[in-house]
Amino acid sequence: MSSNAPAPNKPLHGTPLVLLTIAISFATFMEILDLTIVNVAVPHIAGALAVSPQEGTWAISSYALASAIMQPLTGWIAKRFGEVRTFVTALLLFVTFSMLCGMATSMPMLVIFRLLQGAGSGPMVALSLALLLAAYPVERKGMALAMWAMTVVIAPIFGPILGGYITDNLSWPWIFFINVPVGLLAGAVVWGIMRKRETKTIKVPIDIVGLGLLVVGVGCLQFMLDNGNDKDWFSSPLITTLGIIALVCLTFLVAWELMAKHPIVDLSLFRKRNFTVGVIALALGMMAFFGINVVFPLWLQVNLDYTATWAGLATAPVGILAFLLSPVIGRNIDRLELRAVVTFSFAVFAITSYWFSTFNNDASFGSLIMPRFVMGLAIPCFFIPLNQIILSGLKDHEVATASGLANFFRTMASSVSTAVTVTLWQHRADYHQAMLTEHVNHANPAAESYLQTLHAGGITGERAWAVVERVITREALTLSVNDVFWCCAVLFVCLIPVLWFAKPPFASGGAETMH
Numbered sequence: 038m039s040s041n042a043p044a045p046n047k048p049l050h051g052t053p054l055v056l057l058t059i060a061i062s063f064a065t066f067m068e069i070l071d072l073t074i075v076n077v078a079v080p081h082i083a084g085a086l087a088v089s090p091q092e093g094t095w096a097i098s099s100y101a102l103a104s105a106i107m108q109p110l111t112g113w114i115a116k117r118f119g120e121v122r123t124f125v126t127a128l129l130l131f132v133t134f135s136m137l138c139g140m141a142t143s144m145p146m147l148v149i150f151r152l153l154q155g156a157g158s159g160p161m162v163a164l165s166l167a168l169l170l171a172a173y174p175v176e177r178k179g180m181a182l183a184m185w186a187m188t189v190v191i192a193p194i195f196g197p198i199l200g201g202y203i204t205d206n207l208s209w210p211w212i213f214f215i216n217v218p219v220g221l222l223a224g225a226v227v228w229g230i231m232r233k234r235e236t237k238t239i240k241v242p243i244d245i246v247g248l249g250l251l252v253v254g255v256g257c258l259q260f261m262l263d264n265g266n267d268k269d270w271f272s273s274p275l276i277t278t279l280g281i282i283a284l285v286c287l288t289f290l291v292a293w294e295l296m297a298k299h300p301i302v303d304l305s306l307f308r309k310r311n312f313t314v315g316v317i318a319l320a321l322g323m324m325a326f327f328g329i330n331v332v333f334p335l336w337l338q339v340n341l342d343y344t345a346t347w348a349g350l351a352t353a354p355v356g357i358l359a360f361l362l363s364p365v366i367g368r369n370i371d372r373l374e375l376r377a378v379v380t381f382s383f384a385v386f387a388i389t390s391y392w393f394s395t396f397n398n399d400a401s402f403g404s405l406i407m408p409r410f411v412m413g414l415a416i417p418c419f420f421i422p423l424n425q426i427i428l429s430g431l432k433d434h435e436v437a438t439a440s441g442l443a444n445f446f447r448t449m450a451s452s453v454s455t456a457v458t459v460t461l462w463q464h465r466a467d468y469h470q471a472m473l474t475e476h477v478n479h480a481n482p483a484a485e486s487y488l489q490t491l492h493a494g495g496i497t498g499e500r501a502w503a504v505v506e507r508v509i510t511r512e513a514l515t516l517s518v519n520d521v522f523w524c525c526a527v528l529f530v531c532l533i534p535v536l537w538f539a540k541p542p543f544a545s546g547g548a549e550t551m552h
Contacts, residue, residue, distance in 0.1 A: 048172060048173055048174040048175075049172045049173070049230070050174070053230050054172060054173070056226050056230065057168075057169075057172055057226065057227065057230050057231070058169065058181070058184055059226075060222070060223040060224075060226035060227050060230075061165045061168060061169055061185075061223070061227060062165075062184055062185070062187075062188045063219055063222075063223050064128055064161060064165060064219075064220065064223040064224070064227070065161065065162055065165040065185065065188045065189065065192070066188040066191070066192045067131075067192075067216050067219050067220060067223075068131065068158045068161045068162060068192075069162065069188070069189055069192035069193060069196075070192040070193075070195065070196045070199070071100065071135075071154070071158065071196075071216070072097075072100065072101065072104075072192075072193060072196065072451075073192075073193045073196030073197055073200070074196040074197070074199055074200035074203075074212050075096050075097050075100070075200065075212060078200050078201075078203075078204040078209045078212055079096065079097065081204050081208075081209045082096055082147070082209050085209060086141075086142075086143060086144045086147065088144045095144065095148045095151075096144075096147055096148065096151050098259065098260070098263040099148045099149075099151040099152045099155065100151045100152070100154060100155035100158070101155065101259060101263075101448065101451075101452060102152070102155065102255070102256060102259040102260070103151075103152045103153070103154075103155030103156040103158075103159065104155040104156070104158045104159045104448060105159070105255055105259060105445060105448045105449055105452070106156075106159065106251060106252055106255050106256065107155070107156050107158070107159020107160055108159045108160070108162070108163060108441045108442070108444045108445035108448060109251065109301075109302040109441055109442055109445040110159070110160070110248075110251070110301060110302070110441070111123075111159065111160040111163040111164060111437055111438070111440070111441030111444075112163075112302075112303055112435075112437050112438025112439075112441050112442070113241070113244075113300075113301050113302075113303075113438075114160060115160070115164060115167070115236065115437045115438075116238065116239050116241065116434075116437075116438075117238060117239065117240065117241065118238060119235040119236050119237075119238050120164055120167055120168060120171075120235070120236045120437055121168065121227070121228070121231040121232060121234065121235045121236070122235060123160055123164060124160065124161065124164040124165065124168060124227065125224050125227055125228045127157045127158070127159070127160045127161050127164070128157070128161060128220055128223060128224045128227070129157075129220075129224055130153070130154075130156070130157030131154055131157035131158050131161065131216070131220060132216055132217050132220035132221055132224070133157075134150050134151075134153045134154035134157060135154055135213045135214070135216035135217060135220065136213065136214065136216075136217050137150040137153075138150045138151055138154055138210075138213040139210035139211070139212075139213035139214045140210070160441070162189070162440075162444050163437055163440035163441035163443075163444050164437055164440075165185060166181075166182075166185050166424075166436070166440045167436045167437040167440055168227070168231065169181040169182075169184065169185055170182070170428075170436055171234070171236075171433065171436075172231075172234075176371075179366075179367045179368060179369070179370030179371060179421075179425070180364070180367045180368055181367075182367055182370065182421055182424055182425055183363045183364055183366055183367020183368070183370070183417070183421050184363075184364075184367065185424075186363060186367075186417065186420040186421045186424060187359070187360060187363035187364075187417070189420065190356075190359050190363075190416050190417070190420055191356050191359065191360060193330070194330075194352065194353060194355055194356045195353070195356065197334065197345065197348070197349040197352070198346070198349035198350065198353055199212075200212055201344075201345040201346040201349050202346065203215070204345075205346065236434070237434075241299045242299055243301070244294075244297050244299055244300055244301040246293055246297075247290060247293055247294050247297055247300055247301040247302060248301050250286045250287070250289055250290040250293060251286075251290055251301065251302060253282065253286045254282075254283050254285075254286030254287040254290055255283075255287075255449075257279040257280075257282045257283040257286065258279075258283035258287070258449070258452075259449075259452060260279055261276055261279040261280050261283060262452045262453060262455070262456040263452070263456070264276065265456055265460070266456060266459050266460050266463070270460070290302070291304065302442070303438045303442070306431075306435065306438065306439055306442060309430065309431070310538070310539065310540055311426050311427065311429045311430060311539050311540060311543070312427055312428075312431070312439060314426065314535065314536065314538045314539040315423050315424075315426040315427035315443070315539065316427060316442070316443050316446050317535060318379065318423055318426075318532055318535050318536055319423045319424075319427065319443060319446065319447055319450075320446040320447060320449070320450040321450070321528065321532055321535075322383065322386075322419060322423070322529070322532055323447050323450040323451060323454070324450045324451075324453060324454040324457075324528070325386065325390070325454070325525040325528040325529050325532075326386065326419070326525075327450065327451045327454040327455065328454045328455075328457070328458035328521065328524075328525050329390060329393065329521075329522065329525050330352065331454065331455050331458050331459065332458050332459070332462055332518055332521050332522075333351075333352060333393070333409075333518075334348040334349065334351070334352050335459075335462075336462075336514065336515070336518045337351055337405075339514060340398060340511055340514050340515055340518075341398065341400070347402075351402060351405050351406055351409065352409060353409075354406045354409045354410040354413065355409045355410070355412045355413045355416065356413060357410060357413050358410065358411075358413030358414050358416075358417075359413045359416035359417050360413075362413075362414065362416075362417040362418070363417040363421065365417075366378070366417045366418060366421045366422070367421060370421065370422070370425055373422070374541075375422040375425055375426055375539075375541075375543050376422075376426075376536045376537055376539055378418045378422045379418065379419060379422050379423055379426075379536050380533050380536060380537075381415075381418055382414075382415040382416070382418035382419040382422075383415070383419070383529045383530070383532055383533050383536075384529075384530075384533070385411065385412065385414050385415035385418070386412065386415045386419070386525075386526075386529040387526045387527075387529035387530045388411075388526075389408040389409075389411050389412040389415070390522050390523070390525040390526035390529060391522070391523065391526040392407075392408040392411075393408055393519075393522040394519040394520070394522035394523040394526065395519070396515070396519070397515055398511055398512070398515050422543075424443070425543050426539050426543050427439060427440075427443050428440070429542070429543040458521050461517075461520070461521055461524065462514075462517050462518055462520075462521050463517075464517075465516070465517030465520045465521070466510075466513045466514050466516075466517040467513075468517070469512070469513035469516040469517055470509055470510060470513035473509045473512060473513060474509060477505060477509065487505070491504060491505075
């Protein structure tokens, strides 16, 4: 065993702490931004590289896949090489492959570079939190958590807006090139301030079996979730095979890691009640929250004919209150009953989700942004206290591993959410279309009246029925999106009792306290 820092480092103060916070926040913001910034650029990328939009989505899924695999490995890598060295190296890899993504001239090139960019991004988010908590004094760790949570929450919201703007006004490679100056500057600041504050390193053998099971299991699961909807899920032999392989590998992974002498993923953290409760609430809460964020802009573009930029603007107001409230929650985190704060956030999420389920195709821009604005109240009350609960009672050297595992479940919950909500939306749309079509006949006065109005406007025969069919399809899509929002509201309500299994005290993350 070799030790680089036998004595714990003293907290930072003043300018170095401010500079470090800004640098780490920008690095985290950039990494999470890249999960969503590509979404709106997919049609442009697909067109430029001469592939279908479906193939273009590989630029999104390859990044998410590599990032998801690397997140649970963060704790092991950081112990082996040191948290500061791992963070800066991951950041430089991220920047290098960002530049290469922008220079890609074919889809296979872009997918490979996105995979490697995602591999660099995986350890960044977990270690950004560990480094911030290590640098802040104990009494201000809530503030560190708030700054970190704010960047994690705001980045996915601004991703589509920024992506849309850059794609419309510059060209798609610039969504990758903008990472280069930001990343290099952030890396230089973090290395300059933190290189003499490296954590102790432990030389442990690589758990090859665990690593293999993780890569194959998570890879198959991610691929299944990304492609399941297009291939009609388990009616496809490929999706069924992937599902079975993922289930077998991940089941064996859990069994192996619990027995392994040097596990590559430390599952012993799940013996801590607060960590387990926090991760369950974070993952399921993220599932419902992300589901809303996926189908809302899609519905705006498909049904209400919004452009990508306007759909982004309609979703953005959720960030306003989140941005303003995060520092307030962070500053007072030790005085608050965290379970009550998260309960409040789930209640607000449930109310606003139900509010969304009441909209129809005539909803105005102003009426749509109101629930998005109110939802911003819930975001800091969800992420900041839950991260505090997850990290409560952990020792300093456990923070990177815990944060990596929690981020892994957050990432996978987002992938599951995307797959489930889009599938649910389409299946419910088919159901509503069938139900509405049953009522369209000459015996129905409303249908007959609508057809007569069309006839009066000179639209008759096949053309009239084509118009009716379009109206039914639009109505069915809106009714089904309302169903999705309603389901999200129910999930938020069901999650409230789960929180109360967590047990105080919820001492500042990374503080050496009893759990």
